Amino acid sequence: MPGLLRGVARTAVVAGTATAVSNRVSRRQAGRWAQQDPERQVAYQQDVAPTPAAPAPAGPPSAADEMTSKIDQLKQLGDLKAQGVLTDEEFAAQKRQVLG
Helix, strand or coil: CHHHHHHHHHHHHHHHHHHHHHHHHHHHHHHHHHHHCHHHHHHHHHHCCCCCCCCCCCCCCCHHHHHHHHHHHHHHHHHHHHHCCCCHHHHHHHHHHHHC
16 A cells, blocks of 8 residues: 555656646746747737636446446556556555455
């Protein structure tokens, strides 16, 4: 369990850092373009309009969705084991937990 949490935490930190850097680069580039050509800035803002949030699920997940979710979790566990993040015992314990 601690190995899995460590892997998940590491992934969250990497994803958060990548998002922050990407946003900063986008803002810096937009600022440079605004100084060079105001018309380009307007076009850039229209191209990079924020995407709307995904709608909330309408009802409880179907059996197919639950099975897909379990399969995805097992694939992630397999990847973590292959990377050496999880030991055989941790993998077996997590697998039992996912499968119920």
